Amino acid sequence: MIESHLPAYIALTFVLFSVLIPVFGLWKKELSQPLAVIGSGIAAAFSLYGFINYLNNGAIRYYFGGWEPPIGIEFVYDGLSGFFVLVINAVAFFVLIYSGEPSKKEFPGKEMPYYALAMLMMLGFNGMILTGDLFNLYVFLEIASLSGYALIAIGEKPAPYAAFRYLIIGTAGGTLYLLGVGFLYTITGTLNIIDMTAMMPMFAESTAAVAALILMIVGIGVKAALFPMHGWLPDSYTYACTSSTALIAPIGTKVAAYILFRIILWLFGIELTDAVAPLSYVVGVLACIGILYGSIMAIAQSEMKRMLAYSSISQIGYIIMGLSLANPWGFAGAMLHVLNHAIMKACLFMISGNLRLKEGHSDVSRFDDSYRKKYPWTMASFSVAAISMIGLPPLAGFFSKWYLALGTIDNSNWLFLAVILISSLLNAVYFFRILEKVYMMDPEKGQKEPKDGTYNEVKASMLWPTTIFAVSLIVIGFANAVIVGILLDIFPM
């Protein structure tokens, strides 16, 4: 019985906890973070159960209050949404465990509003993924965005400024998306995605539909930080507090990528998307530029969080590139990269958080070889995540690139293949630079003797999520055949 209500439960869990946290938090503010962990844990458990249920019994269409669309609101729990929901809730669960310690230090006494906002944001993200209705999606998008702006504004001094900039750009993006939805509503008379999909072949070549598609790609592209709409991202991720960055960076842009998948591969379908103009190729080229731009900018940074932020722009490019290939391998590669990158980026941002907490900074130029003694586990996790980012087997990152490479070859798209290869090398440059700093003496500073340091790791609640993510990269590497087998079945064509 529980299965048929699962989509609603996942979203309602977050609604419930966004109310519970203020109630209990006003009484005892120490309860806020544990409650957030419990809430996301329950949601993650529902998501896992739901995904297993999807594998056994197929997709679920859930009508709120039993009202069928177009009157009622519909949630769709199919392979795509199930996979995304599982990834973001599982990652968020670990990040929220992690954020207990840094939050005490970064915004003492304000845990209650922070975690209530975090729950709202997760509600928004989950709603965006699960909803079967384009306008509903916009509503959830705004819920997620508004709470996201607030979470990003907590942090260093320039954080509110960065958040305000994100707010302006993000709102413009949201509005463009809404405009696109309006266009589609005018020509099809429905907002339900499944209904609209059925009607699409009749309208796809109309100017309004093409305009709507472009508007939606641009609008959501802002949220996904697709080049050249990425401007808000570096500052936001750099200046926001550790807890916020670790929570938003791994999953925020992924949810936007999900919408692009839903619109391009499901709602329109790749043929109708490209019916008038080769839009998917344009999106792919933008992704390629973003991949290279992000990598090159990451090399130029000396602040670790900023470097990781630029790296995020690059990595989201891989996902969008896989989307634009629109073949099974490309799709599997992109989806696997959604999972891999969420874990890698969460792990890396946590590591920068560990260093900030202990050293007070995460400036790469000030790293030295005492870190290997002071933070052996953090640094070991960094090595694993870095090697996975570079894409060496048997770590997870290699396999998403392998499938993407197969996808580019299937399309005979040599440009994209070259971009994947070059970008891997650029990744190696900025990650090995840090490994050099941390594990070796610095002869350029005239260092003759290795620096010693005493063990000074962060607390278990921070260390465990970091190492679990690092270990899971190895596990996913070896288990990816199973995951990709499932993903290939999800591919819509």
Add this chain to the structure above:
Amino acid sequence: MDLSLVPLMAILVSLIAVVPIMLSSEKPNLREFWTILAALIKFGLVLTLLPGALEGESVELHLVDLAPGLPLALKADPFGVFFAVIASGLWIFTSFYSIGYVRGAGEHKQTRYFASFAVCLSATIGIAFSANLLTFILFYEMLTVATYPLVIHNEKKDGIQAGRKYLAFTLTAGLLLVAASALVYHYTGTIDFTPGGVFTDVELPHTTMLVVFILFLAAVGVKAGIMPLHGWLPAAMAAPTPVSALLHAVAVVKSGVFAVTRVVGFVFGVDVMGDYGLNDILIVLSGATIILASLIAFAQDNLKQRLAYSTVAHLSYIVLGVALLTPFGMQGGIMHIAAHATLKITLFFCAGAIYVNLKRKNISNLNGIAKVMPWTMGAFTIGSMGLAGIPPINGFFSKWTLALGSLEGEMVIPVIILVVSGLLNVGYFFPIIYRAYFKPGEGLEGYGEASPLMVVPIMVTAVLSVLFGLFPNLFFGLYDLAVDVSLSLFNTALP
């Protein structure tokens, strides 16, 4: 007896040894005990595969699927066993020698050194036993990463520069290998190493084939030191000498030529190589490398640099042999893998002993040292003569077979290259011997041989070189194995 798990165990034993090595970092003797133990077990495991390999049998093991339909699979075929015997056998001597070297030279971070060494050997055996390209890539990249800490070991400017150069070359190569493998998978639907190649049923345009081949060549040519992709090898001489000895004369670079052989014989296949004329590229490049690298070796005063360029030249002997696409050529190339391994490891061991004992790196400083280090220089002489191709040392026999191979293919130029290169070898090695024996030395009073931990391995590898020259089949039937491998690649060509 069921041998199917032996290849896996042979790979894992040194990987598992990393844990006790790390844990006993405070107790050097215990730590080195683990290295030696792992080396002995590994060699023993590889030897159990040898009887089967001599019968032409392969041991196969499918582990998990790395990707749908692409398993992580091991296959200890005769060629893999051949390479594994050499690499794991020489690791034993190198381990003893390493102990003498790092303690004699007072190296820092010895735990990291021995741990990385153990991982390198796991990767090398993994390369030997890979059944398909994806498994191969996994171990190939593992070798890259594990060698890096050894290259930068001294953590001085030159070491770190060398490390960057090394990564730039090898990581690029790894990516090209990924691209090339993906293309093979796309065109043929398989990436298993198959004697005779995987392109037999596929007709492809000439340019496509050429592109795939060049991608492969660039990918495996880096580790095989084919010019112009050899740049990292002389730079990597910044590493401690045992690393240069085992990794940059045997394991890493031989993985490169091993990969070339795999690509030529097991991915493209001898017939396809010949039909598309792909081997011509290899012959030209390897021939040029042999001559050029030998010439550059003359200009090096640093002993290890000279040895490095000599390595570059000798690796191309093997590539040339393979590229001839004749049974004798293939056989000579494969035999030179073994011959060059024992000879060059002897020479590097000598260079390391001289460095640790006398703190001398340059050839111009070696005057008269044979008086104080007679055993070491005796071994050095054997190694040099072997590389110059003077009988009865084992370098002669492989060169002879290579020459037969090129005549078999009705090619004369490779023979000329071999002869000229033999003379060049004499030209750059004998002055060293001359200085050591006949020029009066300075400041050598009070010095003797290096520690027995170093001298004994030197003598053993030198004696092995002579014994293998006299009786190629003496120990492990390596000669028969090389013949079998080479024939198996050509027999598939028959209907």
